[in-house]
Amino acid sequence: MELSFYSKYPFTRGAKELMSSAKVRDEFQLMGIAKRRVVDAIGKGKIPLMSVELDDSQLLLQVASYAVSRMIVSLLKSRYYVNRYAIAEAKRASSYMASDSDENVLSVARELGVECEIDNYYSVSFQDYLRYAPKSVDYKLVNRRLSRGRVMLRRDEFVRILEEAVKLKIESELPLKTEGIPADINEAAEEVRRSIPKEPQPVAVSIENGEFAPCMKKLLEDLKTVENLSHTARWALAVYMLNIGMKVDEVVKLFSTSPDFDESVTRYQVEHAAKRGYKTPSCASMDSYGLCVSNCGVKSPLAYRRGVFGKSPAKHD
Amino acid sequence: MTNPEEMYVRSKFREHYEKAEVQAPGEIEKREWGVGGWERKIEARHMRMANPQELGGRLVMDAPLFISYSVAYYEFPDMRPMERKNWLGADLVFDLDADHLELPCKNRHGSKWVCEECLNAVKDESIKLIEQFLIPDFGFSKKEIGLNFSGNRGYHIHVTDKSVRELRAYARREIVDYLTGTGIDFNSMGFEWVPVPGRRESKLLGPAPTDPAWQGRIAQLVSKLVSERKLEEVGVSERDARRVYKKSEQFLTSIRSGKWDAVKLDKKELFWRDVVGKLGVKLGDRIDQNVTADASKLIRLPDSLHGESAMLAKKISSIDRFDPLKDAVVFGKQPVRIKIKKAPEFRLGEQTFGPFKDEEKELPEYAALFLLCKKEAVLWKS
Numbered sequence: 001m002e003l004s005f006y007s008k009y010p011f012t013r014g015a016k017e018l019m020s021s022a023k024v025r026d027e028f029q030l031m032g033i034a035k036r037r038v039v040d041a042i043g044k045g046k047i048p049l050m051s052v053e054l055d056d057s058q059l060l061l062q063v064a065s066y067a068v069s070r071m072i073v074s075l076l077k078s079r080y081y082v083n084r085y086a087i088a089e090a091k092r093a094s095s096y097m098a099s100d101s102d103e104n105v106l107s108v109a110r111e112l113g114v115e116c117e118i119d120n121y122y123s124v125s126f127q128d129y130l131r132y133a134p135k136s137v138d139y140k141l142v143n144r145r146l147s148r149g150r151v152m153l154r155r156d157e158f159v160r161i162l163e164e165a166v167k168l169k170i171e172s173e174l175p176l177k178t179e180g181i182p183a184d185i186n187e188a189a190e191e192v193r194r195s196i197p198k199e200p201q202p203v204a205v206s207i208e209n210g211e212f213a214p215c216m217k218k219l220l221e222d223l224k225t226v227e228n229l230s231h232t233a234r235w236a237l238a239v240y241m242l243n244i245g246m247k248v249d250e251v252v253k254l255f256s257t258s259p260d261f262d263e264s265v266t267r268y269q270v271e272h273a274a275k276r277g278y279k280t281p282s283c284a285s286m287d288s289y290g291l292c293v294s295n296c297g298v299k300s301p302l303a304y305r306r307g308v309f310g311k312s313p314a315k316h317d
Numbered sequence: 318m319t320n321p322e323e324m325y326v327r328s329k330f331r332e333h334y335e336k337a338e339v340q341a342p343g344e345i346e347k348r349e350w351g352v353g354g355w356e357r358k359i360e361a362r363h364m365r366m367a368n369p370q371e372l373g374g375r376l377v378m379d380a381p382l383f384i385s386y387s388v389a390y391y392e393f394p395d396m397r398p399m400e401r402k403n404w405l406g407a408d409l410v411f412d413l414d415a416d417h418l419e420l421p422c423k424n425r426h427g428s429k430w431v432c433e434e435c436l437n438a439v440k441d442e443s444i445k446l447i448e449q450f451l452i453p454d455f456g457f458s459k460k461e462i463g464l465n466f467s468g469n470r471g472y473h474i475h476v477t478d479k480s481v482r483e484l485r486a487y488a489r490r491e492i493v494d495y496l497t498g499t500g501i502d503f504n505s506m507g508f509e510w511v512p513v514p515g516r517r518e519s520k521l522l523g524p525a526p527t528d529p530a531w532q533g534r535i536a537q538l539v540s541k542l543v544s545e546r547k548l549e550e551v552g553v554s555e556r557d558a559r560r561v562y563k564k565s566e567q568f569l570t571s572i573r574s575g576k577w578d579a580v581k582l583d584k585k586e587l588f589w590r591d592v593v594g595k596l597g598v599k600l601g602d603r604i605d606q607n608v609t610a611d612a613s614k615l616i617r618l619p620d621s622l623h624g625e626s627a628m629l630a631k632k633i634s635s636i637d638r639f640d641p642l643k644d645a646v647v648f649g650k651q652p653v654r655i656k657i658k659k660a661p662e663f664r665l666g667e668q669t670f671g672p673f674k675d676e677e678k679e680l681p682e683y684a685a686l687f688l689l690c691k692k693e694a695v696l697w698k699s
């Protein structure tokens with residue numbers, strides 16, 4: 001493989017091997033790039049792509065900066081930061097795969113343990129698909145072409161699956177053991193810590209657990225356990241919270257613990273939902289999204305609650 | 318053990334287990350076991366069995382009225398709470414129950430009893446699950462799919478292939494949604510209104526019968542309903558249906574190339590609900606479905622006895638010819654005297670019994686045990 005491949009996909013085995021033999025000359029520059037990488041990943045949720053005219057030594061620096069970044073992230077000692085970092089790394093790789101050759105994309109896939117066949121479609125086993133597909137309505141298995149155990153995907157969808165696989169791989173490999181990490185990297189980590197936003201504190205929802213509809217209770221749990229909730233699920237939860245009388249700010253804060261949280265997007269969406277006066281989806285709709293978890297004998301999750309926030313139970317049709 | 322009925326049933330179960338060969342599930346040492354008695358189907362759980370011999374011994378010694386094991390594999394199956402067992406993976410097991418089908422006959426006989434009608438329906442449902450979903454869509458081979466009668470009113474389907482073991486709760490839920498058609502989306506099925514160039518109208522494109530998965534299944538069903546003149550079953554109005562039938566040849570040809578214009582989908586929602594409802598596998602309500610997706614549930618040991626029927630949860634090699642009311646009956650014919658409270662007419666083996674109400678009877682052992690297990694009879698001591 002070429003150096004440019006490893007610079008795009010520094011989590012591959014080949015890249016690791018390369019790093020164990022290659023030598024970076026400018027340690028100072030390397031540290032700078034690595035710090036940027038982590039700050040961008042955690043702070044902005046995005047690592048800028050490399051310029052196209054990098055020479056070999058600069059490409060090597062890129063690969064090396066990934067290795068150093070992982071040490072820095074490990075030193076931050078936070079699951080939340082690890083998740084956020086992994087998401088940004090995965091997005092970066094995904095952008096490269098989108099325009100890379102099939103051959104290279106398949107190499108990455110193989111590396112991730114996702115085995116793919118290409119004819120008219122890019123097809124993956126349903127097991128891999130279920131492990132890595134985004135949890136949203138259009139990626140629901142039922143809406144997919146599934147034949148002989150294989151899910152047929154367009155190229156961009158296949159890349160999306162690989163993005164998730166990259167994310168999970170990076171997440172599962174972190175944190176690294178931090179004993180013996182050189183002092184300059186420890187210093188870098190402290191610098192990074194000062195330039196990234198604070199880890200959000202979980203919001204205690206000021207409501208008795210028993211008052212929530214079971215489906216919403218489940219969504220709240222999922223939110224806390226940092227599973228990346230699907231868009232539909234977030235939307236349903238947000239609208240529900242608004243409908244039971246929570247303020248926009250509180251709802252936004254509720255979502256801030258999610259590692260792929262983007263404050264401005266979330267705020268926009270929640271405000272939009274509040275302005276439009278969206279109604280909580282009915283139990284039938286919740287069911288069709290696969291979000292209903294019980295059989296409460298009500299028509300809407302709203303009907304489940306009693307006297308929350310000092311109001312009388314909501315009326316529903 | 319206080320009541321004579323339970324003692325009698327247990328002694329008969331013991332006799333059966335003394336001569337029967339019950340095969341242990343794969344990797345028995347990693348399974349959690351549960352046994353049940355007269356009051357409850359699971360009275361004790363969190364048990365471990367080291368090997369098939371231990372299981373064989375337990376069956377004879379304890380003669381449990383119910384015995385089930387975890388679909389999951391654990392490092393420490395006898396530890397508790399659950400988290401300490403250390404989940405290693407799980408089989409994919411589906412539980413199809415006549416009670417979940419909500420058939421009209423249920424109003425007649427309730428959940429306690431079954432009739433030929435619901436047993437046939439749940440059998441068709443099992444065949445559908447295997448032959449229209451697990452094999453063509455999920456790509457499992459026949460030999461990876463184990464099938465057994467539940468012992469009472471349904472079937473259990475076990476997929477033990479290694480490739481499904483590590484599927485997490487979310488993935489199992491998705492599989493259930495796939496089978497039941499939950500969350501299916503009209504547009505994702507290839508339906509699309511495209512404008513006709515130069516005109517104000519648009520025409521409907523859709524899936525073709527040769528498409529894979531749900532797409533193909535939907536096109537096949539609608540084609541079939543057209544040729545059998547049964548479009549009304551999916552909410553197409555009689556008038557529109559008649560219009561389609563007049564040109565049914567033309568319609569069938571056009572659907573074969575994915576052109577759906579001829580079907581008038583005025584009541585799209587209704588059509589959609591009915592089509593999906595017809596095609597999906599009926600796995601009960603949300604709670605039942607969540608149980609199906611539960612990767613730590615206990616499931617009846619195939620070829621063990623069911624304490625509510627005294628019938629065998631018999632393994633099945635060819636479901637088409639399987640008649641549960643005959644093939645799952647294992648006890649003998651020697652007469653047993655019982656006092657029957659109440660029972661509707663029922664068939665077991667070749668013979669039909671009842672209806673009974675407050676009467677003393679001498680029935681063949683298998684039928685007497687059946688009623689004792691239903692708790693609609695007691696031993697008759699004179």
Ligand code: SF4
Binds near residue numbers: 293299304
């Ligand atoms: S029945 Fe309604 S309220 Fe209850 S879990 Fe389902 S969607 Fe939520």
Ligand SMILES: [Zn+2]
Binds near residue numbers: 431
């Ligand atoms: Zn019936």
